[in-house]
Amino acid sequence: MAEKIIVIDAGTTSTRTMLFAADGTPLGSAQREFRQYYPGPGLVEHDAAEIWTATLACTRAMIEKAGGADRIAAIGITNQRETVVFWDRATGEPLAPAIVWQDRRTAADCAALKEAGHEAAVRAKSGLLLDPYFSGTKIGWALENWPQLREAGDRLAIGTVESWLVFRLTGGVHVSDATNAARTLLMDIGRGGWDAGLCDLFGAPIGLLPEIAGCTATVGATAPDLFGGAIPISGMAGDQQAATIGQACLSPGQTKATFGTGAFILSASGTRRPASDNRLLSTILVQEGDTRLYALEGSVFVAGSLIKWLRDGLGLLSSAGESEGLARSIPDNGGVYLVPALAGLGAPHWRPDALAALSGLSFASGKAHVARAALEAQAYQAHDLKAAFAADGVDWAELRIDGGMAANDWMAQDLADMLDLTVERPDFVESTALGAAMLAATGAGLYPDLASAAAAMRGRTTRFTPALDAAKREARLAGWQSALAKVLAS
Template identity: 85%
Template sequence: MRGNALAEKIIVIDEGTTSTRTMLFGADGIPLGSAQREIRQHYPGPGLVEHDAAEIWEATLACTREMITQAGGADHVAAIGITNQRETVVFWDRTTGEPLAPAIVWQDRRSAADCAALKEAGHERAVQAKSGLLLDPYFSGSKIGWALKNWPQLHEANDRLAVGTVESYLVFRLTGGVHVSDASNASRTQLMDINGAGGWDADLCALLGVPTPLLPEITGCTTRVGTTDPALFGGAIPICGMAGDQQAATIGQACLSPGQTKATFGTGAFILSASGTVRPVSNHRLLATVLVQEGDVRSYALEGSVFVAGSLIKWLRDGLGLLANAGESEGLARSVADNGGVYLVPALTGLGAPHWRPDALAAISGLSFATTKAHVARAALEAQAYQAQDLKSAFAADGVDWAELRIDGGMAANDWMVQDLADVLNLTVERPDFVESTALGAAMLAATGAGLYPDLASAAASMRGTATRFTPALEPEKRKTRLAGWQSALAKVLG
């Protein structure tokens, strides 16, 4: 480890879908503090999900100031790392930094018709070859194209318009004008050629209706991209660690070598398996993505994305009123011997990998007068393991079979769900004792960028903590019966 002992604390801005959080870490990876603010999600219509980017900025500023104060001031902070919800896009004014339109959230499906038309026209194979991604409204590019066609204020802004994912917007505001995006986030826009040293691709941008001058410069994930405006925090702090949340969690779990696999169960569920410097190719509707870029060297991952995980429990609580709080789901699941024949297919925003059906609708099957809310809660938790099993099969078909799985995210705190995951996958599941792997991964990137460690592998080896292991205990016949019930329920949704 190198550096000035006075300034060996790391600030991490963790910009999630439902909250903004800033965490303070020691250079050894030990968490020292956290500040958090909720972020409101706006649903202006079916399939539409938006954020107020001004609210994101104000919440980020407040949380970060709180942690810098706890650190002892800006002079005690070696670097800021940023990790963020990935495909969400922000539109802002280059001169003021103020948002010009709502941020379109990754869950938003408004560009579904545009993606379907491009797919029908036969463009998906070429798009996947360059971007590693399938044609789906999940990704940023079609969202940007839709906004440029439908929001007049963006055209009225002319040269003042800047576009980027959330980390790009935050860096712009923090530095007072630096317009960059790290390679991991850029690889989620569907506008980047992820092969070799590729950058924004003119053909992809033209296909999705996005002028390249609107886009940020693509940088490495441990690159020092600038320093904060001294007026914000009482001193200039380097920003030198950035990655999308799922890549950051993979790094935080020290899954850097080919075949190492992590799953994050947050708002959605995202499973990434590292593939080293060789870009993976999927024939089973998985995604190839940039895992991390150190300097000019890119490492990749194979990814499966499930759109609804923790948000399903939130819906049971807030939408249906079945739960008083999210933690109640574990006690309810334990209170019944089995699911009572109830299966819940959580296609509340369509189905992600490996199905990619944005038109799919959620369904609960197997209800009877004997069904209680405990059965429904258990079915919701079981759905996480079933969706993971569908992905495990797809990964294996692409030649990437999981030897074990490292998990994190808010849902990973639920012991019942983690054991069920091990049972259904018939696989050892490892959960770190510090489950905030996303923030920890961003801290590793920032510590590397700040020169506290010589490379990311060294940072990961030194900063990752201890973990608890869950081993499978479900009888093979019961596992087979449960999976058959899930496939039957899924078939009804897929039609």
């Protein structure tokens, strides 16, 4: 009997496939890292073929663990969102590097479009700002600068990572879900389709883009020879929307923060599309059938990748987990602050040109101070976003956190202390994969709707309550604002 769910979680540094029972119980996981390519300053690329190879291997391992394809009710997919892939629809092979969401190569293009007065119109339709983070300018740049894409003509297919994986899994279905399409700068999120004016502005031909589907739609089935039988693909969402769903934040005002490679905070707003006067983003949270739910979002570009950089780039940590012990080993930050603008600054500042800064160092400073400053930076960035959300009329009652970095108890408590807010963490922190499982289970008919799936599949949680003196909180925030101001002024 087909009662299990497979989830493909295509992240920024690795691909993982997870196996779930129908009640949300995790049953297994297989993961493979793939290379990050940095061909120049501000440039970040992936090889889409590596992503596919890793996905295929991990998925086969979990299907074998489940007992075969006939035991799988559906596959769900969640993915790094704004990364864009270019491939040949005849051969299924990539035609160019995938341009990653962290890539800043179109910063000058975005600045020129802002200078020309286009941002207000772009925001009105897409809900997004003019920033190289999003896919639209990446597509225009690629078509202008990579001749093999122009030479491919109608054979060229363009899509975000879930679109690429569905194409390869099904042997030719070219589709994207509404949440990923909403991150391209090319979609009118109120109307629900690609917008011809936006596509023309960014130089992205509509005919090369995928069809947009709902998040619980069955978009196709896997080619039978891949896994020993066809499996329906019945749930898709970008990673941050999937995490919000996995945290059961579907009602207006419910808020989650995912601390993965970056940090992304979404607050649900129901069927009402939110507006922001504080440079937050309006986005589609989920589309179920023809009904779209929206969210207000704040995006921070550097979170877990900062700890990875301390480990791999600077050699200050032997493992990411070591950061918690180092933070606990000292009584305070010693005046050391780290503004983690290694890929520019996201919300609410939106400064792609900003550079990271480590300040307050003295001979008394050690690697524990640097590690603690990196963890503290997550709470400071969240605090800045909380203020922006509140100014837009969305004040958080509590915060539900997830992602690999959220497993750090010291950081979770520091969030509660600096936000002066209860922070709730699920015992199973992989909410992104769980949200995709909820979507797939709904699409497969195991639950009547997404709300029912979320209620049934979300597990137990741990709560962290504020325990820091208000004066100490304000002193730390003042130090952060001073360090941040220097970065913004440079």
